[in-house]
Amino acid sequence: MNEVGIYLNCSKAESLTLARQCQAYLKKRGITVAFLKDQIQEDEDARIYDRQGFFSQPDCLIVLGGDGTLLSVARASCIKAMPLFGINVGKLGFLTEGEAGNYERLLERLIDGEYYVEKRMMLSCRVKRHEDGVSDTYIALNDVLIKNAGFRMMDIKALAGDAVIDTFRADGLIISSPTGSTAYSLAAGGPVVAPGTDVMVVNPVCPHRLHDRAYVISADEKITARFDPQESDIIVSIDGQTMVAVDARDEVCVERALHTANLIRLNGVSFYERLRNKLSADVLDGEHRR
Numbered sequence: 400m401n402e403v404g405i406y407l408n409c410s411k412a413e414s415l416t417l418a419r420q421c422q423a424y425l426k427k428r429g430i431t432v433a434f435l436k437d438q439i440q441e442d443e444d445a446r447i448y449d450r451q452g453f454f455s456q457p458d459c460l461i462v463l464g465g466d467g468t469l470l471s472v473a474r475a476s477c478i479k480a481m482p483l484f485g486i487n488v489g490k491l492g493f494l495t496e497g498e499a500g501n502y503e504r505l506l507e508r509l510i511d512g513e514y515y516v517e518k519r520m521m522l523s524c525r526v527k528r529h530e531d532g533v534s535d536t537y538i539a540l541n542d543v544l545i546k547n548a549g550f551r552m553m554d555i556k557a558l559a560g561d562a563v564i565d566t567f568r569a570d571g572l573i574i575s576s577p578t579g580s581t582a583y584s585l586a587a588g589g590p591v592v593a594p595g596t597d598v599m600v601v602n603p604v605c606p607h608r609l610h611d612r613a614y615v616i617s618a619d620e621k622i623t624a625r626f627d628p629q630e631s632d633i634i635v636s637i638d639g640q641t642m643v644a645v646d647a648r649d650e651v652c653v654e655r656a657l658h659t660a661n662l663i664r665l666n667g668v669s670f671y672e673r674l675r676n677k678l679s680a681d682v683l684d685g686e687h688r689r
Contacts, residue, residue, distance in 0.1 A: 404457035408464030465489015477658040484663040521656035529648035541579030546571030569603035
């Protein structure tokens with residue numbers, strides 16, 4: 400490993416402090432450091448790239464932030480299959496690999512090659528416009544959420560290929576990847592799905608019917624959502640970060656994306672151990688706040 404990019408969450412002051420600490424350690428190990436020009440414009444000891452160069456040139460990117468930061472970087476860098484190493488400067492940090500206070504040990508293991516790259520399935524969401532037939536496509540790592548902007552219940556017909564799954568009357572519909580199964584979908588009562596499983600979860604949010612539950616569907620399928628013509632104020636949320644207004648006559652199609660997110664994982668820590676640790680920490684923190 401010769402060159403490592405460092406991506407900051409600029410809304411967190413501690414992210415810049417940690418970036419400088421990581422830069423000093425990497426320099427000591429003989430590693431060239433790169434920054435995104437939008438975040439750090441000048442640095443005599445680092446390479447400064449525009450977005451195209453930053454998300455394609457380094458050997459990997461260290462992402463300083465929480466899960467939201469890593470999600471946005473994954474979408475920006477997946478086309479070049481850039482490996483991502485998250486250090487948590489947020490709250491839960493389920494997708495990140497360790498905590499900021501332990502950054503030296505984390506970087507030591509990264510530089511010494513004590514890791515593997517875990518490929519995470521991503522979702523391609525296509526909004527097909529009824530008015531002109533034009534389609535807009537978005538990439539998600541966690542999930543695609545369809546909801547009403549006015550917080551009203553809505554009718555959503557979901558199809559897998561040409562087969563109707565059901566018409567849900569609910570607050571919304573989550574279509575998640577295995578990675579997203581531990582995010583909003585889990586909070587909405589959906590199952591935990593191991594990362595390497597090639598499935599999507601179709602999960603109604605607060606459905607009206609008591610028997611409505613999440614569906615686990617092959618990633619080879621295409622999930623299509625259609626709406627009652629009387630619906631209005633429909634919003635599609637991509638990873639909870641990009642909001643797209645949708646007309647009731649439009650179609651929302653979700654399928655496996657061509658690209659994957661490539662997460663650097665340290666040896667010796669399994670998905671199940673990480674899940675137990677993070678969810679237990681969340682419960683304990685909640686009890687402490689009460």
